[in-house]
């Protein structure tokens with residue numbers, strides 16, 4: 001049961017890196033309160049290499065990709081201990097059955 005090979009490439013994926021100004025925190029400390037970081041549009045991320053800010057629309061989509069990826073990883077980690085078959089779509093960690101399973105530990 002192979003689902004899609006890669007994550008879904010309907011939209012181009014833009015490589016992001018943590019904003020150097022706010023260090024990925026999306027806010028910068030003012031004297032008394034935190035301010036939205038303008039260098040990254042309050043996202044904490046900028047385009048890798050160029051360090052440009054994404055537009056709001058594009059930002060939402062790209063952050064969604066990142067979040068989906070992170071959630072997938074979290075799910076895999078959570079399922080790792082209970083070894084259900086549901087992590088099948090995560091290919092890198094899918095050794096499925098005899099031989100390659102890391103069945104050690106609980």
Ligand SMILES: [Zn+2]
Pocket residue numbers: 019020021022023024025026027037038039040041042043044045
């Ligand atoms: Zn920033």
